[in-house]
Amino acid sequence: MISRHWTGLARKERANDYTAHLQNDTFKQLSNIKGFLQASILSMETEEGVEFLIITEWETLEAIKQFAGANYETAVVPDIAQKMMIRYDEKVKHYEVQQITENKI
Numbered sequence: 001m002i003s004r005h006w007t008g009l010a011r012k013e014r015a016n017d018y019t020a021h022l023q024n025d026t027f028k029q030l031s032n033i034k035g036f037l038q039a040s041i042l043s044m045e046t047e048e049g050v051e052f053l054i055i056t057e058w059e060t061l062e063a064i065k066q067f068a069g070a071n072y073e074t075a076v077v078p079d080i081a082q083k084m085m086i087r088y089d090e091k092v093k094h095y096e097v098q099q100i101t102e103n104k105i
Contacts, residue, residue, distance in 0.1 A: 001037065001097040004056045004064060006075055008088030015043070015050035018084045022054065025078075030056065035063025049086050057097070064094070 010018045022041060030036045037057040044051045058064050064072045075092050077085070 001100075002058045002061060002064065003095045003097050004058060004092055005095065006054045006089050006092045007051060008054075008077070008081075009046070009049045009051050009086045010084050011086055012045070012049050014084035015052075018050075018052065018081060019043075021081055021084070030067060033063060033066045035059040035066070061094070068092075 008018075019041060022039075027039050030039060035058055037059060039057070040055045042053040042055070044053075061072065068074065068076050073091050073094070075088065075090055077088055082088075
């Protein structure tokens, strides 16, 4: 499994719009790709804006390439999202998931 990480800093007044964009557009698109497993939105308010860490989980790099293209390390940030951001990573990071632990209470 591969974990894809990307961060961006949104304008405070556009943070809710960005979350809605992810949920209504990006994640719906991802859910149609074979090999996409899940997505998480992490956020943290800062003095400048709201920082987001977007984590998507994938079965393989080939599945990621269906979304991001051959240059899969380049971030996919549509114009609508770019307008909400102060700054963002132009490259994403990919991590091989080594172990998953489950809390069995």
